[in-house]
Amino acid sequence: MGKKETIRKQSPPPTRQGINNHYPTPPPLPVKAPNDGRKVLLLKNGSTTTANNCASTTAMDLWDRLFDGGYRADVTIKTDDGGIIYAHASVLGMASPVLRGMLKSAKGYGQKKSISIHGVHQDAVRVFTRFLYSSRYENEEMKEFVVPLLVMSHAYNVPSLKRVCEEQLEHGLLNLENVVDIFQLSLLCNAPRLTLMSHRMILKNFKAVVATEGWRSMRNSHPGLEKELLESMIEDENNQREKIRKSKERKIYLELFEAMEALVHICRDGCRTIGPHDKDFTQNQAPCKYRACKGLELLVRHFAGCKLRVPGGCIHCKRMWQLLELHSRLCADSNACRVPLCRNFKEKIKKQSKKDEMKWKLLVKKILGTKRIGGNVSFIVSSNSNSLELAT
Numbered sequence: 001m002g003k004k005e006t007i008r009k010q011s012p013p014p015t016r017q018g019i020n021n022h023y024p025t026p027p028p029l030p031v032k033a034p035n036d037g038r039k040v041l042l043l044k045n046g047s048t049t050t051a052n053n054c055a056s057t058t059a060m061d062l063w064d065r066l067f068d069g070g071y072r073a074d075v076t077i078k079t080d081d082g083g084i085i086y087a088h089a090s091v092l093g094m095a096s097p098v099l100r101g102m103l104k105s106a107k108g109y110g111q112k113k114s115i116s117i118h119g120v121h122q123d124a125v126r127v128f129t130r131f132l133y134s135s136r137y138e139n140e141e142m143k144e145f146v147v148p149l150l151v152m153s154h155a156y157n158v159p160s161l162k163r164v165c166e167e168q169l170e171h172g173l174l175n176l177e178n179v180v181d182i183f184q185l186s187l188l189c190n191a192p193r194l195t196l197m198s199h200r201m202i203l204k205n206f207k208a209v210v211a212t213e214g215w216r217s218m219r220n221s222h223p224g225l226e227k228e229l230l231e232s233m234i235e236d237e238n239n240q241r242e243k244i245r246k247s248k249e250r251k252i253y254l255e256l257f258e259a260m261e262a263l264v265h266i267c268r269d270g271c272r273t274i275g276p277h278d279k280d281f282t283q284n285q286a287p288c289k290y291r292a293c294k295g296l297e298l299l300v301r302h303f304a305g306c307k308l309r310v311p312g313g314c315i316h317c318k319r320m321w322q323l324l325e326l327h328s329r330l331c332a333d334s335n336a337c338r339v340p341l342c343r344n345f346k347e348k349i350k351k352q353s354k355k356d357e358m359k360w361k362l363l364v365k366k367i368l369g370t371k372r373i374g375g376n377v378s379f380i381v382s383s384n385s386n387s388l389e390l391a392t
């Protein structure tokens with residue numbers, strides 16, 4: 001196994017990067033990461049390396065050969081399924097403080113020591129041990145054993161392998177089948193980023209995940225965790241609903257805001273077919289920038305001609321009355337205002353009940369809030385005022 005990776009020799013001399021390369025290099029990112037100009041090669045195992053570190057590749061090949069050949073191996077690692085892996089105490093002890101401790105107290109004959117790794121398939125233990133030697137792995141092996149490798153990296157305190165497992169999971173190995181296991185593991189292994197990723201995936205694909213074997217076994221072994229996940233699912237759904245409700249509400253207030261702008265614009269400048277009597281607005285046929293103008297134009301036309309032009313009459317007139325009253329409540333200068341009934345409503349407002357006042361104040365606040373502008377906003381401002389531009 002192993003040592004199939006070869007890198008074409010490149011001319012630049014080894015650098016610090018090369019010297020430090022016995023630490024595992026992270027797997028490639030989905031988007032090519034910026035580098036400092038050096039050519040980046042992709043190794044067969046999926047890790048990247050800079051082009052000028054052929055020396056360290058040779059070194060890694062050597063470590064791989066040492067593991068494969070077991071030259072002067074002084075430790076045997078036994079697994080539950082009968083596997084025996086030969087290794088070197090000095091390498092294991094340097095790579096993992098936990099293994100170092102185990103080797104100290106391990107039984108053995110003469111120079112040979114024997115330790116056991118329980119609960120993990122021998123092939124996974126082999127991949128783990130190879131990583132301790134050369135920081136290398138094959139993609140297929142990582143795919144198959146990422147879960148036990150993550151467990152071992154945590155149990156034997158090998159942070160570099162843990163990081164590799166986390167990155168591999170994040171960039172493709174996390175799937176609907178293993179996400180519940182990974183979620184539980186990430187909690188046990190103190191991998192908060194992985195917890196977040198898997199939690200997010202569970203919530204996003206809840207129906208499919210609940211049907212998996214992983215979910216069923218979690219339900220049996222950790223019913224409390226299942227309950228927590230269900231609760232967070234409900235909370236997430238509520239948040240989504242609240243978000244939709246808020247966005248709908250905001251849309252309504254925004255439409256009212258735009259209607260207020262268009263009303264002032266029609267009554268002051270005139271637009272298309274409608275406008276003040278003393279103005280020749282038909283000359284001004286540049287495309288109108290007020291989105292609400294067209295709808296309002298129809299409403300004003302209706303209002304002018306409707307027989308039931310009383311509050312509570314037809315629904316269109318009722319709407320027009322509401323808009324006129326709303327305008328009056330937002331209008332800063334009724335004396336200069338050209339919107340019909342603006343002053344009349346101002347007079348009426350003086351005599352309103354406390355309850356009505358609160359209701360209107362709240363509405364005005366919400367409408368102004370949609371544009372995030374506060375204070376005394378006048379809708380009788382020139383159309384080039386920034387505060388009333390139809391910004392999104």
Ligand SMILES: [Zn+2]
Nearest residue numbers: 271288290293
């Ligand atoms: Zn217009």
Ligand SMILES: [Zn+2]
Nearest residue numbers: 306314316317
């Ligand atoms: Zn009407």
Ligand SMILES: [Zn+2]
Nearest residue numbers: 331337339342
């Ligand atoms: Zn007004």
